[in-house]
Amino acid sequence: MPRLTRLTPDTAVGAARDLLGDLVSRHGRVSDMVATMAHSPAVLGGYLQLSRAMKRAKLDRKISERISIAIHEKQGCDLCLEAHIDAARGLGVDDDEIERARAGTSEDPAIAAIIELGLQVYREPTAITDEQIERLRGAGYRDREIADVVGVVSLNILTGAFNLVAGLKPGVVTESTY
The missing domain is CATH 1.20.1290.10 (AhpD-like)
Structure with a gap:
């Protein structure tokens, strides 16, 4: 059983609500990891930025x-x-x-x-x-x-x-x- 709860755009607050709302509007859903990371907008934002950046990597x-x-x-x-x-x-x-x-x-x-x-x-x-x-x-x-x-x-x-x-x-x- 997960130790931390999932957040949704309805249950998240502040920056987390904005981040989740944006992701859901663009993708229709988010993974459990992303929904749970939303407890820390700093962690979620950092993850999203690094993930996007690594999509531009030249490593095969x-x-x-x-x-x-x-x-x-x-x-x-x-x-x-x-x-x-x-x-x-x-x-x-x-x-x-x-x-x-x-x-x-x-x-x-x-x-x-x-x-x-x-x-x-x-x-x-x-x-x-x-x-x-x-x-x-x-x-x-x-x-x-x-x-x-x-x-x-x-x-x-x-x-x-x-x-x-x-x-x-x-x-x-x-x-x-x-």
């Missing part, structure tokens, strides 16, 4: 989904893990590669290296070396894609931590229209 979406899978496997957010596995499948990532991502790697050495970077940004960014960044450049990644990894990891830390604190889990989503 199939790669960012694999990084997300690796992060959530470690973080333990089953709701996020399920969502990113579904997204990866929707992009054509096969089940073997999804399992490798869950283990923090890939059959492709270049993708394995960028997943490893993502996990290091998550666990211990001080362990990242100049040589590691140079190897990523040698594998064809540009500075923008390397920087995008930090954004992908940051967004996943935010959503996973929020869902874990709020007690949101797969199978108990009550996504609905208002």
Whole structure:
């Protein structure tokens, strides 16, 4: 059972009401995570801004989904893990590669290296070396894609931590229209 309640445009107040009202008017519905994040307009607004910004990332979406899978496997957010596995499948990532991502790697050495970077940004960014960044450049990644990894990891830390604190889990989503 969720620890925090969902808000609606009718139950939210102030900036949260405005944010939810805008989202519902544009999309017809919002997820449980978004409805629950509305308890903190600062958190919801930050999530929405970072989420929109990361849609402009140059890192290939199939790669960012694999990084997300690796992060959530470690973080333990089953709701996020399920969502990113579904997204990866929707992009054509096969089940073997999804399992490798869950283990923090890939059959492709270049993708394995960028997943490893993502996990290091998550666990211990001080362990990242100049040589590691140079190897990523040698594998064809540009500075923008390397920087995008930090954004992908940051967004996943935010959503996973929020869902874990709020007690949101797969199978108990009550996504609905208002």
